[in-house]
Amino acid sequence: MENEHLIVHLHPKGAELRQLKGKKTGINYLWSGDPAWWGKTSPVLFPIVGTLRDNSYTYQGKTYSLPRHGFARDKRFMVEQSSPLAANFLLQDDSETREVYPFSFQFHVFYALIEDRLSVRYTVVNTGPDTLWFSVGAHPAFAVPPTGVADAGDYEDHYLQFDRSDALVRYKLSDGLISDETETITLDNHVLRLNAGLFSEDAIVLKGLPDQHIRLLGWKHMNGIEFSWQDFPFFGIWAPAGAPFVCLEPWCGIADSVHHDKELTRKEGIRSLGPGDYFAREWSVRCF
Template identity: 50%
Template structure:
């Protein structure tokens, strides 16, 4: 585990999947991330690469060949090369290998950088195409799980809310067998543009959003003043999810999305696919301000 810290926050990141495992406020030792209780969901913040969501039949076609990838790809289960850049910044890098090329025939370098500044942590995804001739086709997404703990004398899960300053309602695309369908559901927000959390919101899987306007989302509760402000820029899609009856919520900005139920499985036609030309680089970031 690699630890970065400043006078307000401490973060722990595992080289296994470059996964943020803990984000703690030093004053009072308040933990903002989910505990990874395996009874519900044993992860905390996996990176989704080189696909987001599921492929139709777990299969895609590229240049006349067929390949198989599991939901959300393979990066979350790979060992990254991690290093401490400074006391407040760490970087983790994964490059292609014979093993990855068997299921994903592209050269790539994926780096995740975590940096603390004040009461915030920023996670930056850097994708580089080291090829001198072949384009790199990929999707990438975040999946951080934030604790919404129910405690005796404290808030219940239903006391937590997500606030969307730029939206009056959420238009959710329903999933069918892990694939995006043409059916949508509109979830109204209250007069404060808030969505109160309920466990049954996620019984049918994630809320998949293609038209979210809010670039800042607040997770708070009506009992105390603890929470986060989540900021994301440059991501075309957004997911909100929790495991069944678990006391957390995932806020997931995505550059990419699961296959549509009618997709032809051609990688170049995949909705949200990113194309990076030979020698080029690509970056996106999300951040969390803790209060």
């Protein structure tokens, strides 16, 4: 996809965003996917977000297994639409998905270029006769510093600017599960300074974040992104310690708690859809 502002590369595997480059700035804003740190760039999370307790869940008396963040990120999507300004990908249930997730569904991932902004919409459709239980989320990784900026400084010369929050209540993880422990991270004038120590205990997991916009900026340059979302009740911020990127992750769903009884319908953040119903959420990123 391409317009006068941005060049976007997408891949049918996982309907994954692979490149987000400014035409005027020459900057690659997205992480490169170097497997030395993390081999993905912007995986789509479906039909769960995060880790299941014992990597399994129960539904109607049967036990099923799913990997962290579900299977969509590793499945090949059908390309339903492709043009310079928009692309639509589709994943449908099949015999393989029904072995681990006994539901009928259509999952659409729609990308659109709107001037200097990339918009991403997830739509889940219940195509079966029973209630569909699911979670969905985003996991884009942005390069820090952005690739192609001269004299951009180091990782610690960059920060996240929140539009509302003065402090973040972090729900700590224990082996990928939500523990009973929380930590309050105080922000300086809505600013979270990036440093490798932020993620020494895994992701920063947030609930009920009042913000709808986060800007990723640097002290030594004027380029960055504005990341926007609506109606995602959970949010994650993550990078492997020392990695040159940061993930901004709006979620409709969350990892199991350490106390969860593994019943899918009682999972925190799980969504339900009646037969024939659909669910849609959207996030976007503006590049400058």
